[in-house]
């Protein structure tokens with residue numbers, strides 16, 4: 001490009017430091033974008049694209065946005081996944097020799113936002129830094145700049161790291177530039193493929209660098225002091241996140257006060273498929289909160305509470321005591337309805353203190369923000385008073401966490417006017433009485449205004465010019481304006497200042513004196529107010545930690561109240577939690593479906609799962625009967641209980657689960673290039689590899705994505721494996737349309753058959769929705785097809801074929817199930833023999849046996865199994 005004006009040279013030099021951001025180049029009252037940035041931004045922002053040096057053959061495309069209304073444009077670019085580097089003029093153009101100096105003062109990136117326009121109140125906005133440690137360890141550090149939350153953990157294996165990352169749902173992911181995406185394990189690649197990925201230099205991910213950065217930020221002496229001594233990969237991930245934050249936002253971050261180190265085992269483990277399948281925080285189809293468990297339970301009054309509830313449901317607990325503490329608090333709030341309402345009324349008036357704290361800390365809070373903080377804090381004394389009599393341990397400790405912050409409230413009350421303007425540079429923010437010098441200047445300025453009116457009247461009288469006016473103009477200052485026709489009456493002491501089309505402007509000695517005094521005062525007022533405001537904001541920022549703790553306490557209180565409200569309205573019960581392997585639910589309901597069934601009754605059902613007799617519930621039953629709903633409801637009840645919520649049941653006893661696994665439906669993932677069946681098998685394999693005796697498994701129609709024989713065989717073997725493998729002996733709900741699987745209950749002592757009751761009436765099927773012991777005899781698939789509006793001819797023909805199949809009679813050209821495996825008539829596949837006589841089964845079992853590899857214990861178990869088979 002030939003345009004090498006000094007300005008363009010400066011632009012290109014600055015731009016070269018920010019190749020992956022759109023550079024907002026400040027020129028006077030505009031931010032200008034050039035070249036490729038201009039092409040991209042004009043398209044995304046839908047603004048006019050023009051060019052410098054038009055028609056010269058050396059055109060430079062450019063576009064611009066006014067600096068005072070740049071925020072929505074920045075937000076739109078961020079929304080589209082771009083970064084925006086803000087480059088300001090860093091010296092006064094009047095003082096500049098040559099071209100004015102410019103510098104990038106911050107880079108706004110999707111993962112590092114404090115700008116309200118780009119944030120959703122109910123959602124955290126995370127930057128996630130991932131680092132590869134020794135072996136297959138991954139460090140995982142995540143940060144919400146807007147609230148100051150900063151967490152770190154380490155995970156064994158890429159699948160676990162991808163699972164955790166998916167749960168965090170970051171807006172932006174940071175990786176070392178030395179990591180090639182193509183070299184990463186498939187799980188991580190799949191996760192990263194859908195994210196905005198940014199890079200930091202490899203040296204940032206070094207232990208020493210990370211240690212010094214983190215210790216500096218948190219005033220700690222060593223990695224050990226931060227709790228990161230044994231988490232080297234976590235340490236460097238956290239260091240990288242902090243590096244990226246400093247590089248881009250380039251501002252102090254006093255509101256990020258500490259880093260919370262956590263272990264994955266502290267929470268109920270939910271793999272990404274399970275989170276999706278159970279629709280915990282978003283629906284599967286649309287990814288929306290409405291219709292999810294979160295949507296159904298969220299009655300919070302503040303944004304802080306809404307975000308916290310999402311965290312509680314995303315990270316349910318496994319510790320008995322902390323769960324009980326939450327449940328006791330919900331119970332007490334449920335019983336104290338009036339008090340709960342009063343507390344809610346206060347909470348509703350409380351602003352998002354976490355994010356206010358962030359903006360205050362990063363010096364981007366306005367006078368209105370400080371006043372919003374003040375108005376919120378005013379609620380706290382009364383709220384604490386209402387909280388005081390409550391007994392539950394958690395509520396009691398909240399009363400200690402929530403600091404009324406009287407000093408901060410008083411500081412803002414004294415310092416900031418009640419409704420300050422949005423701008424910080426034009427005065428009118430600082431309250432009278434806060435600063436003596438300011439009050440004096442204001443008096444001068446105020447007096448001055450009266451003076452102008454008096455002077456105008458005096459001059460009109462003296463000159464006899466009734467149309468004479470005293471005007472103010474930014475460039476020329478004050479003047480006396482006299483129209484051309486009256487120029488003859490102008491006194492000799494008037495000094496000409498400016499000539500207009502039909503008037504002249506004059507100044508007098510008196511007016512000049514006044515101007516010096518007043519204009520000086522006004523300018524000084526604006527500067528002084530800005531300085532005083534910054535002083536107040538800094539004083540508040542110095543208390544970031546206290547504000548943060550208070551916000552934390554309020555968020556928890558809000559969530560507990562929300563849970564109590566829902567529990568009361570929907571008639572939930574307090575689950576009895578223990579460390580046993582028993583899940584015993586009486587009259588359980590599906591929380592979301594029940595809430596959506598307006599007017600229609602949701603049929604409650606019991607569940608008993610344990611390790612001794614009811615380890616696997618084999619659920620058969622017609623299509624549409626409610627099998628999936630039933631199984632999900634059990635999983636959701638356990639999850640809710642472990643998050644600290646009451647549950648939709650008449651009574652529930654929940655032996656805490658360490659993991660919940662679900663394999664449900666045909667969750668399409670064709671976009672990722674995996675076949676439905678392949679995905680189904682991968683999910684099932686993950687479950688079998690990872691489930692343990694404390695886990696809960698939901699298997700819905702495993703094996704249905706392939707041929708009937710393959711499907712039955714797989715389902716059968718999976719059920720056997722879960723039953724027989726001591727390490728994997730998880731409590732399991734197993735729904736299937738393969739009625740053959742009910743035979744397993746005869747040979748496996750901890751498998752119990754259940755079915756969903758239906759009534760047949762006039763060739764129609766009526767769903768009773770009640771789970772009863774026993775197996776189903778058929779699926780009523782054809783009846784359901786009729787309900788779905790399938791043409792009558794098809795239904796009739798299907799019935800005919802079904803009858804034939806059932807009676808083993810075939811007509812020419814119609815399907816013959818058993819003969820589909822014609823190619824191996826001599827050697828019936830094991831799938832056949834499963835349903836033959838016990839002797840055949842015994843023979844097959846023995847035939848498969850490899851005695852050489854059996855341990856004595858396995859041999860004994862096998863003998864026991866064989867005995868039970870006969």
Ligand SMILES: Nc1ncnc2c1ncn2[C@@H]1O[C@H](COP(=O)(O)OP(=O)(O)OP(=O)(O)O)[C@@H](O)[C@H]1O
Nearest residue numbers: 601602603604622623624625626627628629630769
């Ligand atoms: N206990 C219940 N009370 C009232 N309605 C219910 C109940 N359980 C399920 N339903 C309703 O029945 C419908 C079918 O339920 P679900 O999908 O669980 O059936 P299914 O047995 O898994 O079917 P399929 O085998 O065809 O997948 C759901 O839309 C749900 O609204």
